[in-house]
Amino acid sequence: MRELRRWHWIASALCLAMLLMFAATGLTLNHAGTFEPEPRVTQTRAIAPAEVQKVLAAGPAQGEAPLPPAARAWLDKQFKVRTGDAAATWSAEAVELVQQRPGGQTTTVIDRPGGQTLVEIEARGLVAAANDLHTGRYSPKAWNLLIDVFAVACLVFAGTGLGLLLTNARARPVTWPLILGGVAIPLGVWLIAAHAL
Incomplete structure (x- = not known):
């Protein structure tokens, strides 16, 4: 007892x-x-530097694969986006990475031909x-x-x-x-x- x-x-x-x-x-x-409140969405844009565009151009034509180290380092420095070894979706036009987290997600899209980059952060609150x-x-x-x-x-x-x-x-x-x-x-x-x- x-x-x-x-x-x-x-x-x-x-x-x-x-x-x-x-x-x-x-x-x-x-x-x-x-x-739950309405999601708050913020978008930030920038052009990837030439060295990042070069490594992206050399990446796979399609399928899923992690971003090259140069692209990861640039995204971290430019947008404070830490991608780690998460798999991105590759196509001839763009590389897209969607990272889910509790209460939101971050979507990164990099245009392969021109390097235009969009980072969209969705936050749904605490x-x-x-x-x-x-x-x-x-x-x-x-x-x-x-x-x-x-x-x-x-x-x-x-x-x-x-x-x-x-x-x-x-x-x-x-x-x-x-x-x-x-x-x-x-x-x-x-x-x-x-x-x-």
């Missing part, structure tokens, strides 16, 4: 901040039209970023690992909580109806919703 309480206390402490965040973003996800983090979309690997750790902590929290409820069930007769309700209500709503699709 004491060991069960100790693990329940540890799991609840580990879960607290993430549980609050996931509960809040559950609401904002369910009502995204209310909470709520949209939190919503994307909730689902794990466009998130770094460290965040996805944190979600896995949080999920395990929640399982421990729920399991030890159930164990504590069961140990006190005789003294509290309402325990079983509450447990059954906690299982039956979400399951019933889920089955109704799934059947309605």
Whole structure:
């Protein structure tokens, strides 16, 4: 019993901040039209220098491949766009790179014949970023690992909580109806919703 309480206390402490965040973003996800503002889009243009145009001209005619180092360095210096080794889409006319991130995206288009470059940054705000983090979309690997750790902590929290409820069930007769309700209500709503699709 004491060991069960100790693990329940540890799991609840580990879960607290993430549980609050996931509960809040559950609401904002369910009502995204209310909470998320209109995307803010900014566009910046420039002409790629001759050396960048040269390496782009020597790139693949079509398909997907990372940008050459010279192009990456110029984009970082000119636009503060860090492309890393992300794959861009190459065609005879242009090279396009779309980089998704929580709450927005950056689209870079470089015209191959003339070097005209457009960088478009779309920002959907803090709520949209939190919503994307909730689902794990466009998130770094460290965040996805944190979600896995949080999920395990929640399982421990729920399991030890159930164990504590069961140990006190005789003294509290309402325990079983509450447990059954906690299982039956979400399951019933889920089955109704799934059947309605």
